[in-house]
Amino acid sequence: xxxxxxxxxxxxxxxxxxxxxxxxxxxxxxxxxxxxxxxxxxxxxxxxxxxxxxxxxxxxxxxxxxxxxxxxxxxxxxxxxxxxxxxxxxxxxxxxxxxxxxxxxxxxxxxxxxxxxxxxxxxxxxxxxxxxxxxxxxxxxxxxxxxxxxxxxxxxxxxxxxxxxxxxxxxxxxxxxxxxxxxxxxxxxxxxxxxxxxxxxxxxxxxxxxxxxxxxxxxxxxxxxxxxxxxxxxxxxxxxxxxxxxxxxxxxxxxxxxxxxxxxxxxxxxxxxxx
Amino acid sequence: xxxxxxxxxxxxxxxxxxxxxxxxxxxxxxxxxxxxxxxxxxxxxxxxxxxxxxxxxxxxxxxxxxxxxxxxxxxxxxxxxxxxxxxxxxxxxxxxxxxxxxxxxxxxxxxxxxxxxxxxxxxxxxxxxxxxxxxxxxxxxxxxxxxxxxxxxxxxxxxxxxxxxxxxxxxxxxxxxxxxxxxxxxxxxxxxxxxxxxxxxxxxxxxxxxxxxxxxxxxxxxxxxxxxxxxxxxxxxxxxxxxxxxxxxxxxxxxxxxxxxxxxxxxxxxxxxxxxxxxxxxxxxxxxxxxxxxxxxxxxxxxxxxxxxxxxxxxxxxxxxxxxxxxxxxxxxxxxxxxxxxxxxxxxxxxxxxxxxxxxxxxxxxxxxxxxxxxxxxxxxxxxxxxxxxxxxxxxxxxxxxxxxxxxxxxxxxxxxxxxxxxxxxxxxxxxxxxxxxxxxxxxxxxxxxxxxxxxxxxxxxxxxxxxxxxxxxxxxxxxxxxxxxxxxxxxxxxxxxxxxxxxxxxxxxxxxxxxxxxxxxxxxxxxxxxxxxxxxxxxxxxxxxxxxxxxxxxxxxxxxxxxxxxxxxxxxxxxxxxxxxxxxxxxxxxxxxxxxxxxxxxxxxxxxxxxxxxxxxxxxxxxxxxxxxxxxxxxxxxxxxxxxxxxxxxxxxxxxxxxxxxxxxxxxxxxxxxxxxxxxxxxxxxxxxxxxxxxxxxxxxxxxxxxxxxx
Numbered sequence: 013x014x015x016x017x018x019x020x021x022x023x024x025x026x027x028x029x030x031x032x033x034x035x036x037x038x039x040x041x042x043x044x045x046x047x048x049x050x051x052x053x054x055x056x057x058x059x060x061x062x063x064x065x066x067x068x069x070x071x072x073x074x075x076x077x078x079x080x081x082x083x084x085x086x087x088x089x090x091x092x093x094x095x096x097x098x099x100x101x102x103x104x105x106x107x108x109x110x111x112x113x114x115x116x117x118x119x120x121x122x123x124x125x126x127x128x129x130x131x132x133x134x135x136x137x138x139x140x141x142x143x144x145x146x147x148x149x150x151x152x153x154x155x156x157x158x159x160x161x162x163x164x165x166x167x168x169x170x171x172x173x174x175x176x177x178x179x180x181x182x183x184x185x186x187x188x189x190x191x192x193x194x195x196x197x198x199x200x201x202x203x204x205x206x207x208x209x210x211x212x213x214x215x216x217x218x219x220x221x222x223x224x225x226x227x228x229x230x231x232x233x234x235x236x237x238x239x240x241x242x243x244x245x246x247x248x249x250x251x252x253x254x255x256x257x258x259x260x261x262x263x264x265x266x267x268x269x270x271x272x273x274x275x276x277x278x279x280x281x282x283x284x285x286x287x
Numbered sequence: 288x289x290x291x292x293x294x295x296x297x298x299x300x301x302x303x304x305x306x307x308x309x310x311x312x313x314x315x316x317x318x319x320x321x322x323x324x325x326x327x328x329x330x331x332x333x334x335x336x337x338x339x340x341x342x343x344x345x346x347x348x349x350x351x352x353x354x355x356x357x358x359x360x361x362x363x364x365x366x367x368x369x370x371x372x373x374x375x376x377x378x379x380x381x382x383x384x385x386x387x388x389x390x391x392x393x394x395x396x397x398x399x400x401x402x403x404x405x406x407x408x409x410x411x412x413x414x415x416x417x418x419x420x421x422x423x424x425x426x427x428x429x430x431x432x433x434x435x436x437x438x439x440x441x442x443x444x445x446x447x448x449x450x451x452x453x454x455x456x457x458x459x460x461x462x463x464x465x466x467x468x469x470x471x472x473x474x475x476x477x478x479x480x481x482x483x484x485x486x487x488x489x490x491x492x493x494x495x496x497x498x499x500x501x502x503x504x505x506x507x508x509x510x511x512x513x514x515x516x517x518x519x520x521x522x523x524x525x526x527x528x529x530x531x532x533x534x535x536x537x538x539x540x541x542x543x544x545x546x547x548x549x550x551x552x553x554x555x556x557x558x559x560x561x562x563x564x565x566x567x568x569x570x571x572x573x574x575x576x577x578x579x580x581x582x583x584x585x586x587x588x589x590x591x592x593x594x595x596x597x598x599x600x601x602x603x604x605x606x607x608x609x610x611x612x613x614x615x616x617x618x619x620x621x622x623x624x625x626x627x628x629x630x631x632x633x634x635x636x637x638x639x640x641x642x643x644x645x646x647x648x649x650x651x652x653x654x655x656x657x658x659x660x661x662x663x664x665x666x667x668x669x670x671x672x673x674x675x676x677x678x679x680x681x682x683x684x685x686x687x688x689x690x691x692x693x694x695x696x697x698x699x700x701x702x703x704x705x706x707x708x709x710x711x712x713x714x715x716x717x718x719x720x721x722x723x724x725x726x727x728x729x730x731x732x733x734x735x736x737x738x739x740x741x742x743x744x745x746x747x748x749x750x751x752x753x754x755x756x757x758x759x760x761x762x763x764x765x766x767x768x769x770x771x772x773x774x775x776x777x778x779x780x781x782x783x784x785x786x787x788x789x790x791x792x793x794x795x796x797x798x799x800x801x802x803x804x805x806x807x808x809x810x811x812x813x814x815x816x817x818x819x820x821x822x823x824x825x826x827x828x829x830x831x832x833x834x835x836x837x838x839x840x841x842x843x844x845x846x847x848x849x850x851x852x853x854x855x856x857x858x859x860x861x862x863x864x865x866x867x868x869x870x871x872x873x874x875x876x877x878x879x880x881x882x883x884x885x886x887x888x889x890x891x892x893x894x895x896x897x898x899x900x901x902x903x904x905x906x907x908x909x910x911x912x913x914x915x916x917x918x919x920x921x922x923x924x925x926x927x928x929x930x931x932x933x934x935x936x937x938x939x940x941x942x943x944x945x946x947x948x949x950x951x952x953x954x955x956x957x958x959x960x961x962x963x964x965x966x967x968x969x970x971x972x973x974x975x976x977x978x979x980x981x982x983x984x985x986x987x988x989x990x991x992x993x994x995x996x997x998x999x
Contacts (some may be wrong), residue, residue, distance in 0.1 A: 015797050016797075021797060024792055024795075025798065025799065027792075028789075028792055028804055031789070032804055032807050032808060035807070035808060035810075035811060035869065036807060036810070036813075037821060037833070037837075038822050038823060038826060038869070039810055039811075039814070041822055041825075041833060042814070042819070042822055043817070043827065050506075050509065051505075052505065053500075053502035053503070053825045057833065057836040057837065057840060057847075059833070061413040062936075075594065083956070097710065097712055098710040098711040099711055101707045101708070101710065101711070102707060102710070102711035102712070104707065105704055105707035105708050106708070109701060109704040109707070111698070111701035111704040111705060112694055112697050112698055112701065113696070116684070117708070117712070120720070121711075121715060122312070122983070123976075123980060123983075124715070124719050124720060124723055125926060126926055126929075126976050126979035126980060126983070127723050127726070127727070127932070127972060127975070127976045128930050128932075128950075128951045128971075128972040128975050128976075129930075129932075130932065130951060130954050130955050130958060130968065130972060131726040131727075131729065131954065131958065131965070131968055131969045131972045132722045132723060132726045133349075134346070134349055134726075134965075135721070135722035135723075135725035135726050136718065136722045137349050137350075137353070138353070138716065138722075138725070139717060139721060141353050141472075141724055143717075146355060153717075154714065154718060155718050157714065158714040158715055158717070158718035158719050159719060160716070161711050161714060161715050161719075162715070162719075163923070166919075172920070177622075206778065209718070215813075218591040219815040219816075219817075221339075221342075221817065222342065225338065225339050225342035225346065226342060226345060226346050226349060226350075227337060229350075229355070230336065231336060231337070237815065237817075238339060238342075239815075240818075241339040241340075241341055241342070242309075242311065242337065242339045242340070244340065244341060244821075245309070245311065245340035245341075247978065249502060251502065251822070254818070255818075255822075256400065257812060258659070258818040260812055261303070261815060261818075262810075262815065262818075264774055265813045265814075266810065266813045269806075269809055269812075269813050270806055273805070273806070273809075276877060276881075277877055277880045277881040277884065278881055279881075
């Protein structure tokens with residue numbers, strides 16, 4: 013493809029740079045507040061701390077922080093794994109098998125995404141109480157994983173639909189079982205879509221606060237967003253610590269983002285191309 | 288080994304008393320120490336759980352009725368009226384002796400004492416002792432000193448637009464939220480006079496900063512920009528500047544003392560406590576001399592115990608102020624009264640209404656918010672309808688599957704297929720579908736102070752027929768629906784537009800640092816949105832926000848721009864829109880980048896060779912292939928945006944006058960900040976569901992038309 017003129021190139025670069033700078037501006041404020049010992053909200057034009065200090069990070073990472081970080085990691089990873097386990101097999105079945113109720117099942121699953129979460133917290137609480145899963149990370153993981161199933165199944169089914177069936181049919185003719193075909197032929201080909209759905213489930217569990225705060229009853233089982241939320245109260249926000257906590261919470265997700273970026277771009281859209 | 292045995296033995300005989308609270312910092316430490324002292328003395332154990340402030344109420348209200356609550360919980364007395372009606376607190380046999388009369392009054396409802404008062408909190412007059420020599424005794428004197436001392440800064444830092452901070456003036460003029468019979472009284476002469484005083488304080492005197500949020504006030508005081516602050520003990524914590532306290536002055540116009548609201552933090556014995564006896568004992572200990580001394584010394588609390596006095600001047604002033612204060616009402620409609628009064632204050636301060644008009648509007652508004660639930664309905668016709676619906680639904684479900692026999696035969700033939708979907712189906716049914724159905728069913732009921740009644744379709748009819756408010760009112764369902772639709776359309780258009788523009792640029796090989804741009808541009812997506820939404824909220828502050836500062840710099844004006852972002856619907860909506868666009872464009876950008884990879888560039892190159900312009904190539908070559916690939920993401924994105932609670936709730940908070948509220952945030956308001964009308968909230972949720980279902984049906988058809996595929 014021909015390259016556009018230098019003028020156009022410079023203009024596009026300038027536009028991109030300006031937009032990125034604007035998009036990073038709020039992030040710069042978070043960093044500035046995190047590095048400022050004061051707990052007040054900072055204002056003004058330039059987000060550069062006057063007396064930078066790491067005190068907020070020290071405050072935030074003290075106490076039970078390591079345990080709570082571990083909780084968050086365990087919950088988010090387990091959610092991603094359990095969610096993937098449930099949705100890959102379901103998506104594969106929905107894509108390949110012709111059992112009755114298939115179409116309606118997809119419609120119902122997707123429809124659940126549209127119901128506002130606001131009124132579901134109390135019924136969920138009752139359900140977990142019934143299952144004796146309150147106050148346990150297992151209960152939390154199951155709730156998050158179940159919530160992630162519709163979107164994950166939708167994305168994965170879209171991906172499976174695009175995969176040619178010839179390979180599987182050949183394997184089946186050679187005497188492989190459905191399960192073997194699925195595990196050894198289909199799953200490796202679906203890696204980008206698996207990465208996307210896992211990341212979505214992970215992020216959802218990693219950031220969720222309202223249900224976690226309601227279901228968990230022991231500081232040693234709290235996840236990080238619950239801890240972070242304690243810096244916000246009716247009497248004002250401890251902005252420095254809140255911002256430092258925000259950075260600590262965001263880092264793992266960003267690392268995952270960058271690590272999975274390539275799969276991400278592919279995995280998200282393949283589902284859409286053929287839907 | 289002997290140690291473990293000893294511990295086990297001790298545990299076997301001792302009670303473990305569980306305490307829930309949301310105190311922070313020194314107060315938390317003092318509670319732990321006091322509770323531990325009691326435990327050591329009585330050979331019991333205690334375990335404390337501090338719960339985020341935002342989750343505290345909903346947690347005690349959900350957990351305690353199910354028997355999962357603590358033995359004791361520490362909270363402000365403001366919700367006591369609701370909690371006694373819900374039956375989640377148990378009364379004490381008698382009042383804890385030796386407490387301030389005001390605090391015992393605060394924890395008394397229906398003639399019974401429900402809690403052990405621990406600490407009293409109210410606003411007082413705080414001042415900078417390096418600048419103020421004699422604190423003023425009257426408001427006229429306060430204004431005089433403020434003018435004299437303010438210089439380039441401000442005279443008085445006070446959240447003048449918040450009902451809680453308006454309390455002192457309201458009470459000085461003889462007003463109250465409720466009259467002696469418990470009826471709303473927001474439009475009395477006293478209320479009008481108090482609103483006029485608020486206007487004078489906030490605007491006419493020119494001593495109070497605009498949009499005085501608590502963060503801003505803390506900052507201004509730290510910078511030494513004001514001599515006076517009207518705030519409470521929470522303001523003093525973590526301040527590295529000297530501060531002194533005095534009782535609130537006499538309001539000169541009223542000739543009476545300013546009387547703030549008094550909040551009493553108390554220890555409440557939870558209903559179904561495992562160890563009620565021990566919990567009562569611990570509550571009495573915490574409130575008594577010994578517990579109060581620890582809380583005063585370690586937690587720097589103004590304690591309710593009369594025999595514990597402090598030589599700390601701030602605590603002395605707080606104790607003195609408690610005598611001239613009015614306990615926060617425990618009336619169940621207090622939140623509605625506050626919401627209405629907040630509107631009146633905003634309108635009066637912004638000059639949008641006279642005090643008379645604002646007071647009358649507030650009275651009407653509060654009456655609407657706190658109107659009684661719909662009358663109970665007869666459930667029998669509904670059960671009959673349900674009995675009828677099940678076979679009809681069954682018939683519709685089976686139609687087209689060629690009869691029950693053939694269906695059963697197909698199911699049996701495919702029985703192993705179901706094993707593949709079983710885990711997902713079981714989890715989804717139990718943890719998503721069942722709570723959803725339960726939540727939706729709540730819309731046929733209504734909740735009022737702990738009592739549920741079946742009301743049939745009344746909640747829906749009230750919303751759809753706009754029975755309670757005119758259709759054009761900001762509270763009407765139709766108004767909210769229009770706002771939500773505009774909100775969704777504007778957001779999705781911006782997300783998609785920006786996403787496509789960025790993706791088109793970032794796929795060009797001649798762009799430098801492509802990976803770097805891409806990495807930076809997904810950050811808004813990676814940071815939890817409840818954090819960035821709060822940051823944006825602060826950036827939109829009229830005077831100190833970064834947004835106005837940037838606009839001022841861009842227009843080369845001297846100093847920041849003066850846009851009152853939350854003052855009008857259009858600007859507040861824009862603030863929400865900017866925030867959510869920032870949050871949402873990375874997703875669309877990534878999706879578009881992926882979709883573009885699937886479009887071969889040869890076609891474009893051929894068009895280019897033929898001399899087609901850039902726009903022509905995009906419009907006729909790229910777009911036809913891009914659009915179908917983006918459609919599912921657009922549908923998903925619009926569903927998410929439609930229900931984007933966090934941004935609206937945290938950025939505009941519905942301001943001005945709840946016009947920028949969308950359907951989900953309105954549902955939240957009815958459920959949690961307007962007297963727990965769970966039924967109405969659930970009706971909102973069901974209607975949101977219905978609207979989205981119609982929308983996705985429509986887009987499914989669109990998708991099917993575009994791709995020649997059958998709709999799912």
